[in-house]
Amino acid sequence: MTVNEAYEGQPADELYQQAVHLMKEFAESKGSPFFSKLVDQFSTVTRTFSSPDYLPQDSDNQSQRTDDMVGGFPYTSKSYPWPKMPVSDLPMQPIVQLNLGTVGKILGTDFGTELLQVWGPVAPTMRELSVDIKHFMLRLIPLDALAEAPSDFLPDWRSASTGSCKTAFHMEIADDEPAAGNPRLQWGQPLPMFGSMQHLLEMAWSDHAIEAEEMGKDELIDVSIEFIDYLDPSGLTVVRNPAYIGGFGGQDGGEYDPSYGDDLLFRFSDGNGFFFAIKWTRGAKHGLKFQPAFTIRAL
Numbered sequence: 001m002t003v004n005e006a007y008e009g010q011p012a013d014e015l016y017q018q019a020v021h022l023m024k025e026f027a028e029s030k031g032s033p034f035f036s037k038l039v040d041q042f043s044t045v046t047r048t049f050s051s052p053d054y055l056p057q058d059s060d061n062q063s064q065r066t067d068d069m070v071g072g073f074p075y076t077s078k079s080y081p082w083p084k085m086p087v088s089d090l091p092m093q094p095i096v097q098l099n100l101g102t103v104g105k106i107l108g109t110d111f112g113t114e115l116l117q118v119w120g121p122v123a124p125t126m127r128e129l130s131v132d133i134k135h136f137m138l139r140l141i142p143l144d145a146l147a148e149a150p151s152d153f154l155p156d157w158r159s160a161s162t163g164s165c166k167t168a169f170h171m172e173i174a175d176d177e178p179a180a181g182n183p184r185l186q187w188g189q190p191l192p193m194f195g196s197m198q199h200l201l202e203m204a205w206s207d208h209a210i211e212a213e214e215m216g217k218d219e220l221i222d223v224s225i226e227f228i229d230y231l232d233p234s235g236l237t238v239v240r241n242p243a244y245i246g247g248f249g250g251q252d253g254g255e256y257d258p259s260y261g262d263d264l265l266f267r268f269s270d271g272n273g274f275f276f277a278i279k280w281t282r283g284a285k286h287g288l289k290f291q292p293a294f295t296i297r298a299l
Contacts, residue, residue, distance in 0.1 A: 049247025072183030174271030
């Protein structure tokens with residue numbers, strides 16, 4: 001069963017009500033008026049998200065070059081060539097490609113119509129691989145530019161003599177991850193996502209500080225862990241899919257997850273310790289801006 005088949009045929013509002021029923025059921029079992037009040041508040045705060053199914057890519061099929069994908073063989077052309085590292089001249093690693101028009105329709109937000117790409121640094125060795133975000137490159141390709149024929153350039157980072165990879169990357173998708181060998185992303189229906197345990201605790205301490213203090217920090221944390229675990233079958237709190245658009249961040253490590261915070265566009269984890277996100281902001285002065293963020297396993 002794919003991730004999205006689990007929701008097939010179930011309207012979003014029905015899934016929401018099922019999750020709220022689980023919340024109230026758990027809160028009643030604890031017999032705490034404070035926690036019941038907290039759960040009622042928590043249940044009203046959702047953000048739209050969508051998680052993908054993963055499809056293989058035919059490198060000879062030019063129509064697939066503009067699909068949403070992680071890694072893979074994204075769109076490049078004479079006008080928008082495969083980017084290279086500024087000093088070493090090594091071809092960069094494709095991290096993600098998103099059609100902002102499609103993503104915007106799913107999330108109900110106007111992100112424009114460009115093709116968004118993020119490319120990651122590549123180095124001869126892990127020691128030389130930069131962890132500075134400025135070495136990630138984000139670019140937007142206008143929709144009309146996609147009429148230009150795709151370039152057939154596809155770098156081969158393997159050594160000619162050994163056949164093994166001779167360069168180092170940040171994103172190394174684990175063999176047992178659904179995106180391994182299946183880079184194309186087919187988004188499922190828009191669904192409501194509830195916050196993580198971190199969001200529940202922040203709500204408790206910011207809006208119900210006196211009652212939270214009376215319960216005690218340790219007990220509140222223990223009950224919150226039980227609560228999130230109880231909701232796990234709903235799939236609307238902690239998202240098990242490595243990739244999703246919209247929703248809440250903080251799926252791994254709460255506030256230490258690069259996706260944590262407001263205005264999340266995209267989140268992905270490679271199964272090997274690389275956690276990646278794209279945030280967006282919209283201001284009167286600078287307009288719509290996108291910013292990549294990541295954390296990485298120790299080098």
